[in-house]
Amino acid sequence: MTKQRFQFTRSTPEVGLSAVRLVSMLSGKGGVGKSVLAYNLADRMAAAGAAVLLVDLDVTCGNQHILANQVCCYGVSQLLSHELTLAEAVTTVRTGLDLLAAVGHGWPQSMTPASGAAQLVRALRGQGGVYDVILVDHPSGRSEASLVMAAASDINLLAVVPELTSIADACGLYKQLLTTDRSLDCRLLVNRAESDGEAEYIHLKFGALTERFYGCPPGYLGRLLEDSAFRRAVAAQAPLAMVAEDSVSIRDLATIAARLIPESRREREVGLSDDDLAINNVPAAADIRE
Numbered sequence: 001m002t003k004q005r006f007q008f009t010r011s012t013p014e015v016g017l018s019a020v021r022l023v024s025m026l027s028g029k030g031g032v033g034k035s036v037l038a039y040n041l042a043d044r045m046a047a048a049g050a051a052v053l054l055v056d057l058d059v060t061c062g063n064q065h066i067l068a069n070q071v072c073c074y075g076v077s078q079l080l081s082h083e084l085t086l087a088e089a090v091t092t093v094r095t096g097l098d099l100l101a102a103v104g105h106g107w108p109q110s111m112t113p114a115s116g117a118a119q120l121v122r123a124l125r126g127q128g129g130v131y132d133v134i135l136v137d138h139p140s141g142r143s144e145a146s147l148v149m150a151a152a153s154d155i156n157l158l159a160v161v162p163e164l165t166s167i168a169d170a171c172g173l174y175k176q177l178l179t180t181d182r183s184l185d186c187r188l189l190v191n192r193a194e195s196d197g198e199a200e201y202i203h204l205k206f207g208a209l210t211e212r213f214y215g216c217p218p219g220y221l222g223r224l225l226e227d228s229a230f231r232r233a234v235a236a237q238a239p240l241a242m243v244a245e246d247s248v249s250i251r252d253l254a255t256i257a258a259r260l261i262p263e264s265r266r267e268r269e270v271g272l273s274d275d276d277l278a279i280n281n282v283p284a285a286a287d288i289r290e
Helices: 035-049 076-078 114-125 142-154 166-178 196-214 229-236 248-260 264-268
Strands: 021-026 052-056 091-094 097-100 133-137 155-160 186-193 217-226
Touching: 021 114, 021 142, 035 052, 035 097, 035 133, 035 186, 035 229, 035 248, 052 114, 076 114, 114 142, 133 248, 142 166, 155 166, 166 186, 166 196, 186 196, 196 217, 217 248
Parallel strands: 021 133, 021 155, 052 097, 052 133, 155 186, 186 217
Antiparallel strands: 091 097
């Protein structure tokens, strides 16, 4: 049986499709804080003046509606089954931030995960023109749906924590993404680092490993330090900014979020240019800690 492939043009969408920036948040394994990061990055982008749609791609056990403290009766499933349009299927969380929740029990019966993801991409691109950024929270690990969505995304974020299993699984996921398309824009995001030094070491180590074995290291988006305030925010079902407004993580989230906002919107609303938010894309040269 021939495996069906789905191809999308990221930088120049097909006629009739919007040029909204599509960003995927992925991780090689669970437990790295990917969904919490996605929710808080979406919140900070909205706070900066961007129109943001947060999409929960985990159609079997997504939890973005829980993090956002929203009761959602519709979402991805109703959009894919053509029961509702995108505008009708989203739930408004706050000004500038909408949520397309995962409230069903999997992909519609007529769809495979790959074909469902492909149809979702077309719906997001075709009906999502009112947004500046669509941030997709993927289920952990590797799946056909995630590969299709990542291949169609303008930016793919790889969330890792300073643990050997997280780094190893992220390397495996990155290899699979490169196998799909070596031109994908993938960027490492280090979470729960104990210090700037530890985050930089993870960045250098991951870059060196992927350069050595794949010949193509990912970019580096930034890092977030270990912060117990995130646990309090999850318990409160609120963004970090509402629970610990003085936390240094708020500033770090805002800096990373600003890097994901399209340049035209960023300069107009946030007042920052690419020079202000330069992303470290220099390949790592070191393979071991000095």
